[in-house]
Amino acid sequence: MGVTLLNPENEFDRRAMVMALVGAAGGYQQQLLLQYLNSPLKHIPGPWHTRCSRLSLKLSRLTGTRMTYVHQLHERYGSIVRIAPNELSCIDIQSVSQVYKVGGGFEKAQWIGDYATKLPALSLSMILNSAEAKQRRRLLHGSFAITSLRKNWESTIRSKVELAVMKIKTEALAGSSNSHKWWTYMAADVISQLSFGQSLGVLESGKSTMYMRAIENALIADVIQCEIPFLASLSQLIPRSLLQTFSRQLEQVRLGGADGVASVKQQGPSSAQSIFTEMIAECDSEGRTWLTKEAVGMEGAGMMVAGTDTTAAVLTYLIWSVLKQPVLQEKLENEIALLGDTFDDKRLEACPILGAVIEETLRLYPAVLSSLPRLIPGGGTTLSSHFVPAGTVVYSPAYSLQRDPKVFPDPHRFDPATLSNTLRRFDLLHHHQFIISIRRYENMASPDDNLGFKYAVITGGGGGIGKVMAQHFISKGKKVIIAGRTESKLQETAKEIGAVDYYVLDTGKAEQIPDFVRRVTKEHPDLDCLVNNAGVQRPLEILKDDDFLSKADQEIDINIRGPMHLALGLLPHFQTKESALIINVSSVLGFVPFSIINPVYNGTKAWLHFWSMNLRTQLKNGGSKVRVVEIAPPTVATDLHRERSDPDDNKKENNPDALTVDEFMEEVGSKLEDGVETIGPGMAGEVIGRWYGAFGEQYAKAAGSK
Numbered sequence: 001m002g003v004t005l006l007n008p009e010n011e012f013d014r015r016a017m018v019m020a021l022v023g024a025a026g027g028y029q030q031q032l033l034l035q036y037l038n039s040p041l042k043h044i045p046g047p048w049h050t051r052c053s054r055l056s057l058k059l060s061r062l063t064g065t066r067m068t069y070v071h072q073l074h075e076r077y078g079s080i081v082r083i084a085p086n087e088l089s090c091i092d093i094q095s096v097s098q099v100y101k102v103g104g105g106f107e108k109a110q111w112i113g114d115y116a117t118k119l120p121a122l123s124l125s126m127i128l129n130s131a132e133a134k135q136r137r138r139l140l141h142g143s144f145a146i147t148s149l150r151k152n153w154e155s156t157i158r159s160k161v162e163l164a165v166m167k168i169k170t171e172a173l174a175g176s177s178n179s180h181k182w183w184t185y186m187a188a189d190v191i192s193q194l195s196f197g198q199s200l201g202v203l204e205s206g207k208s209t210m211y212m213r214a215i216e217n218a219l220i221a222d223v224i225q226c227e228i229p230f231l232a233s234l235s236q237l238i239p240r241s242l243l244q245t246f247s248r249q250l251e252q253v254r255l256g257g258a259d260g261v262a263s264v265k266q267q268g269p270s271s272a273q274s275i276f277t278e279m280i281a282e283c284d285s286e287g288r289t290w291l292t293k294e295a296v297g298m299e300g301a302g303m304m305v306a307g308t309d310t311t312a313a314v315l316t317y318l319i320w321s322v323l324k325q326p327v328l329q330e331k332l333e334n335e336i337a338l339l340g341d342t343f344d345d346k347r348l349e350a351c352p353i354l355g356a357v358i359e360e361t362l363r364l365y366p367a368v369l370s371s372l373p374r375l376i377p378g379g380g381t382t383l384s385s386h387f388v389p390a391g392t393v394v395y396s397p398a399y400s401l402q403r404d405p406k407v408f409p410d411p412h413r414f415d416p417a418t419l420s421n422t423l424r425r426f427d428l429l430h431h432h433q434f435i436i437s438i439r440r441y442e443n444m445a446s447p448d449d450n451l452g453f454k455y456a457v458i459t460g461g462g463g464g465i466g467k468v469m470a471q472h473f474i475s476k477g478k479k480v481i482i483a484g485r486t487e488s489k490l491q492e493t494a495k496e497i498g499a500v501d502y503y504v505l506d507t508g509k510a511e512q513i514p515d516f517v518r519r520v521t522k523e524h525p526d527l528d529c530l531v532n533n534a535g536v537q538r539p540l541e542i543l544k545d546d547d548f549l550s551k552a553d554q555e556i557d558i559n560i561r562g563p564m565h566l567a568l569g570l571l572p573h574f575q576t577k578e579s580a581l582i583i584n585v586s587s588v589l590g591f592v593p594f595s596i597i598n599p600v601y602n603g604t605k606a607w608l609h610f611w612s613m614n615l616r617t618q619l620k621n622g623g624s625k626v627r628v629v630e631i632a633p634p635t636v637a638t639d640l641h642r643e644r645s646d647p648d649d650n651k652k653e654n655n656p657d658a659l660t661v662d663e664f665m666e667e668v669g670s671k672l673e674d675g676v677e678t679i680g681p682g683m684a685g686e687v688i689g690r691w692y693g694a695f696g697e698q699y700a701k702a703a704g705s706k
Contacts, residue, residue: 011349039085040389046073046082054084067369074400080384087373087393089406092384096396098376099383104693108133109373109393121294124303125372134686136204140299147662153194153274154345162189163203180318183312188212191307195300197274215305267463268414276300284593310367317365321414322357328416332357356416364414366398452627453581454528457481457520459507459566460534461499462489465585465636468661469531471497472669481524483516484505484534500524506552507534507562517569528580530570532563532608535585539597552600559604564611571626580626584612588634591691605632617703629677634684636664 019686039051050214053595059068070089073081077090090096099106108128108256124140143149163188171177185202202208276296322329335353348354374618376392383394403411456473458468461482470480483505484490490502501524505516521527536558537549547553567582574580589595590605609630616628635658659667659682680688 026208039088041082041088041392044080044082044088044365044388045077050082050084052085054087055226057084057087065396069660070395070397071400071403078384080386082686083395086391087395088383088388089395089397090383091396093404093407095383096401098381099394099396101689101693102190104689105377106374106394107377109375121298123295123298125302125306126298129547133666145663146666147660150345150698152277156193157190160186160193160199160203167203180312180316183315184212184308187308187311188304191303193255195273274300275303288532314361314365314367318357318361321361321364325414328357330352353416360414360416363402363408364401369397369399377630385592390658403483403697451476451478451581452675453478455479455481455502455526456529456581457483457503457524457527458531458533459505459562461502461531462486463631465661465664466531466533467493467497468535468665469668471501472665476669477530479524479526481520481527506558507532507566508536508557510557510561510565512653513562513565513569517566517573521570521573527570528574528577530566530574530581531581531582531583531585532566533585535601535604537598537601538599541597542599555600555604559601560607560611563608567615574626575624578625580628582615582626583629583631584608586612586630586632588632588687590632591684591687612678613699621703627677629679631668631679631681632684632688633664634659634680634682638659 022701030434036329042051047056053248055381056069057066060066070081070083073083074089074091078093080090081089090099098104107130110128124133124136127136141282149309151250164182167182167185168177168179171182180297182203185206185208189199189201189203192464202209202212276299303599322332334354335351339347339351373393376388376390376394377389380387380389380392382388402408405411406521451473456470456478456637458466458470458473458480461470461480466482473480479500480497481501481502481503482490482494485506487502489505490504493499494502503516503520504514536555538555540551542548564583567584574582586608587601587605590604590609591596592606593599593602593606595602609632611628619626619628637658637660664681668679671679671681678692680686680687
């Protein structure tokens with residue numbers, strides 16, 4: 001009896017299978033070769049293997065060395081480098097500004113892979129659709145505004161900080177202290193209190209919780225599911241595998257966020273307050289069913305994941321860096337000691353040495369070492385002198401960008417005192433998410449000097465935006481004069497805010513301006529700043545208003561002739577100063593005339609926008625030291641709409657895009673100190689970004705100044 005060891009038909013099947021595998025392998029190799037040779041990115045410098053594989057990038061992320069791996073590539077290949085077949089890293093300053101500019105057209109690229117499709121909801125950082133992301137940002141905006149955080153949460157945060165400091169001190173007196181542990185516990189307690197209305201209590205107990213450990217392991221699971229999705233799927237088939245445990249804990253973090261937010265919702269607004277309370281109430285009242293419990297829960301869980309380790313790491317590096325420099329430590333301690341025991345966050349923000357130390361820590365040890373990916377839009381673009389086709393993914397890693405030796409001569413040295421010189425060269429980066437905010441700490445002097453003037457006159461200073469700007473400048477140590485049409489109002493405001501003087505002036509009557517200029521410069525020779533804020537907005541209907549032309553003429557006189565005559569009248573005086581500043585308050589309606597009932601106002605503000613651009617360019621090209629800044633507000637809750645049928649339609653409760661005067665001034669003040677020349681607070685920032693994205697480069701070429 002014989003045994004057939006090999007069936008001829010089986011042999012044929014086996015040969016066919018082998019041939020198929022060989023063919024597939026050959027096809028794959030051919031595909032890689034074609035990709036290697038024909039890729040539209042083949043001219044971008046980088047290692048040869050990045051043309052056909054992202055394996056090195058994947059391994060660097062899995063081993064926690066991505067930032068150093070990419071940084072070494074930049075050191076070898078330059079400001080732009082290919083890191084994967086369809087991915088680039090770019091640290092060229094102008095290119096980074098272009099990519100991350102608001103309204104620039106560079107949409108977020110997927111950074112969590114297909115894993116996102118398996119989630120019940122997405123947090124804001126995961127949402128790719130710009131309209132949906134804008135909708136979510138609008139809901140979160142009010143709660144995250146600095147004025148809201150200070151009002152609602154400063155005392156809570158302060159108590160947690162004081163407890164953490166006490167724990168560190170107690171532990172240190174006993175021998176040594178692990179400050180990173182206590183900062184982690186502090187951040188976890190603060191964020192859980194803000195997110196879910198209830199603290200985890202880890203500061204008091206001194207012990208981690210299962211939820212915190214789940215967060216730590218969830219981060220590992222997150223990376224693995226993004227980078228090795230098949231392994232994550234395979235692990236579900238292996239009972240009690242480590243990755244399966246981590247994945248379950250990732251789910252616990254998400255569910256914990258949803259449960260925490262649900263608890264706040266159940267207890268109602270009068271009970272456990274959280275940063276989401278207002279958002280939940282607003283959605284419920286307006287029936288926004290798209291904002292589900294899972295979506296809000298993902299935001300809460302995202303805050304826990306993103307805010308705990310990051311805060312602790314930066315604080316630990318800050319303390320470590322200061323303790324290594326005893327002279328700096330002494331200066332910092334002396335500055336804080338001057339505040340006494342009754343200081344608040346606003347006074348801390350005004351401490352120049354503390355501010356410089358924080359900025360330098362964020363430069364060297366940023367909380368997020370890589371950056372959000374962006375997609376090159378249709379038509380492609382040029383980055384760092386290289387054309388990049390549409391659909392390419394580009395990153396700008398903070399770790400490398402903030403260690404650029406062309407900007408920071410000694411990039412790895414912690415030296416807050418040099419910030420004023422080096423940060424001036426980072427002006428183009430004020431839109432980049434992970435770059436330190438650009439502030440000018442001039443040789444550790446008072447931040448008051450950041451504004452670029454000492455003595456200002458503000459038209460329309462009796463109320464509204466003019467008044468809040470005057471108050472802000474006075475709080476920064478500036479001398480302020482207010483001007484306007486109503487003397488009683490000027491007297492009252494000047495006394496209330498501490499203005500040094502006031503002048504009755506109707507900016508719509510150009511014949512009054514020469515005399516005003518002579519008086520104000522004679523009586524206040526140190527004057528070096530003009531704020532053209534006075535304006536009038538009237539609802540006008542061409543087919544109905546019999547006195548349309550007379551009203552229109554008055555708007556044109558006040559909104560156009562006034563700012564022009566004042567600027568040119570004061571310019572000879574300003575030219576005698578070492579530096580001077582003209583601030584023109586235009587409007588977002590000067591970029592896009594959304595409000596059709598204000599046809600003349602829209603046109604006057606468009607004129608003021610273009611006048612500001614041309615005035616700035618001519619002064620720069622002429623070597624003048626007079627700077628020109630344009631502020632283009634959106635709707636702000638002032639009495640500007642007093643002549644409308646509904647004078648309160650610019651209030652926040654009636655218009656979700658409206659800013660309070662405090663919100664307006666907070667953003668404007670920060671950007672003035674950052675040296676931004678066209679400031680669009682609130683939703684105006686996106687509109688202005690889109691306008692400059694479309695026409696800015698063309699104007700710069702025509703004006704001959706980049």
